[in-house]
Amino acid sequence: MKLHNISLNNLKRRKAKMAFLTIGLTVGIATIVTLVTLTRSMSSDIERKMDEFGANILVTPQSNGLAMNYGGISLGGVTFDQKEILEADLARIKTITNHKNISTVSPKVLGGIRIGAHDVLLVGVNFASEIKLKQWWKVFGNLPETASEILLGSDASKILNLNPGEDLMIKGEKFKVAGVLDQTGSQDDTLVFAALPKAQKLLGKEGRITLAEVAALCSGCPIGDMVTQIAEKLPDAKVSAIQQVVEGRLKALDQFKRFSWAMAAVVVFIGSLIVFVTMMGSVNERTVEIGVFRAIGFRKSHIMRIILLEAAIVSLLAGCLGYAFGMGGAKLALPFMAESSGAHLVWDVTIAFGSVGLALTLGLMASIYPAMHASRMDPTEALRAL
Amino acid sequence: MALIEIKNLKKHYASGEDTVEALRGVDIRIEAGEFITIMGQSGSGKSTLLSVLGGMNHPTEGDVEMAGVNLYRLPGEKLADFRAQRLGFVFQAFHLIQYLTALENVMLPLAIVKMKNAEKRSAASAALERVGLGAKLDRLPNQLSGGEQERVAIARAIVNNPEILLADEPTGNLDSRTSEEVMALLSELNRGGQTVVMVTHNPDNCRYADRSIVLRDGLIVEK
Structure with a gap:
């Protein structure tokens, strides 16, 4: 016979009450697990989508000019004192504070060239990083592997x-068409792509680039901060964020997150009340029993341990059940909540431990007062017989 | 030196705007191995006296010394420890824990003692054997008769072998035959060396005691 035997036996005796307490806590924990898991899964879904959206930071040369184009129609522009970006300077991007958030840096050099009877825009790219940015590219043939190979946009191929x-x-040099892009509906359809060093040489821009696209691929990236950090490292460049597309989704998700936390707070409050009321009722029902414990020499701390151990056992069970039901709920709800059909449920061990930890904390915190109340009972009053 | 020495014990309760003087200056000496009964009508202060003796009811004035220890000057939870180690209680209403078996009820005082579980079981079984319930170790209280429940309560009180056994009307809820059995058991325990202090209404029970103390209106009127 030890103190925990008393707690366990009491739990067995008061099955209905303890089941009510367990169910109450389980519902609370399950709700929180479902909300948190849904939020995380949807964040992960958006993160994946951001990968598909490609670059979200653009590095271009500083210019005092204003581009005159709207909706893809260019009317030219006035530009003077245009500065250039040196390819070697791009290495500094990797030294910013948030460098871990940078997935890809894709430098480009642009320039007009003549092929046959047509003027076309030649784009020098690093194909390895470019294909990471533009995962929607479908190439008929292959990506260029050597400097003497090029890739054509679908319209360029036709023309x-x-x-x-x-x-x-x-320019008198022989090239081979390694592949042709499927229609993308973007400017890429009209371009001719070559390896960056070769394009720089053809355009007479060795060591220089026209622009660089940077992909910071995470939903929680501090894009604004990263833009500032890159601008500090490249003072001659103009750094801007292309985040409108994801911004809206992130804001919606942020709102959902706040709603989730508000719901979680309400659930935690209600759960605590349930535990408190049930444990207080249990203590009041056991007045005589606690009086006997005190009369036979149990210390106040012994009484507290018995009550808190009961709360801990119920909370532990509720935490485990709450996690299981919560994940089940999230799995059922995710297809209705996430926009993309490929959204995956995020299984996170911290949520598992967190839900059990939260249940334990909640159960114990709400039981502290009932336990103290029990331990302070006057044994004479409790027994009345003496 | 007396095992129990009570000096000028007073206990006052507040009752609304009035003060009830349950004990009005009681002096008692009890030697080790004595069997004492405390008698008196309802409201005479006998149950208050027993609860003060049991270290559960702080007196308004006066001292209670047991085995050289001034009970109410013990710091913190030492009073609870004293109860656990040196006192045994038998209640009129038995106060057995309904969800524990007879054996588990008797093991209860040992739950806070550092002992191997097997030793606890063995001590509890021996106590139940001693009160004649060796065959009903696994019965729940509601499967036992009133007399048997009282015996379990006595076994629980003696399982840690206390020097002093305090009993509050142990025969109050029992028929006369069972009362005789319980009194015989208490007498046997007393002969075994335990000091017994028992509150009772029944004058017949006094024949088992070495002496009786009669209380009236919070004062001793007869020793």
Whole structure:
């Protein structure tokens, strides 16, 4: 016979009450687990979508000019004192405070060239980083692997009448079409892509680039801070965020997160009340029993241990059940909450331990007063017989 | 030196605007191994006296010394420890824990003692054997008769072998035959060396005692 035997036996005797307490706490914990898991899963879904959206920071040369274009229609512009970005300077981007948030830096050099009878825009890119940014690219043929290979946009391929495997001449140099892009509906359809060093040489811009796209691929990225940090490292460049698309989604998610936390707070409050009222009722029902314990020499701390141990056992059970039901609820709700059909449930061990920890904390905190009340009972009053 | 020495014991209760003087200056000496009964009508202060003796009811004035220890000057939870180690209680209403078996009820005082569980079981079984319930260790209180429940309560009171046994009308809820059995048991325990202080209404029970103390209106009127 030890103190925990008394707690366990009492729990067994008061099955209905303890079941009510367990269910109350379980519902609370399950609600919190469902909300937190849904929020995390939806965040993860958005993060994945941001990957698909590609770059979200653009690094271009400083310019005093104003571009005159709207909706893809360019009317030219007035530009003077345009500065250039040196390719070597891009290495500094990796030294910013939030460098861990940077997924890809993709430098580009742009320039007009003539192929046959057509003027086209040649874009020098690093194909490895470019394909990471533009995961929607579908290439007929292959991506260029050598400096003498190029990639054509779908419109460029049609206008130049060139297909994968065919050769062409640019500035007297022979190139082979390694692949052709499927229609993207973007500016990429009209471009000719070559390896960056080769394009720099063809355009006479060795060591220089026209712009760089940076992908900071995480939903919680401090994009604004990162823009400032990159601008500090590259004072001659203009750094801007392309975040409108994801911003809206993130704001909506942020609102959902706040709603979740508010709900969690209400649930925690109600759960605490349930525990408090049930434990207080249990203590009051056991007045004589506690009087006997005190009369036979149990210390106040012994009484507190008995009551708190009961609360801990129920809370532990409620925490485990709450996690299981909460994850089940999240799994059922996720397809209705997430926009993309590929959203995956995030299984996080911290949520598992967190839910059990929360249940324990909640149960014990709400039981402290009933336990203290029990331990302070006057044994004479409690027994009345003496 | 007396095992129990009570000097000028007073206990006053507040009752609304009035003060009830339950004990009005009681002096008692009890030697080790004595069997004492405390008698008196309802409201005479006998139950208050027993609860003060049991270290559960702080007196308004006066001292209670047991085995050389001034009970109400013990610091913090030492008073609870004293109860656990040196006192045994038998209640009129038995006060057994309904969800524990007879054996578990008797093991209860040992729950806070550092002993192996097997030793606790063995001590509790021996106590139940001693009160004649060796065959009903696993019965729940509601499966036992009133007399048997009283015996379990006595076994619980003696399981840690206390020097002093305090009993509050242990035969109050029992028929005369069972009362005789319980009194015989208490007498046997007393002969075994335990000091017994018992509150009773029944004058017949006094024949088992070495002496009786009669209380009236909070004062001793007869020793």
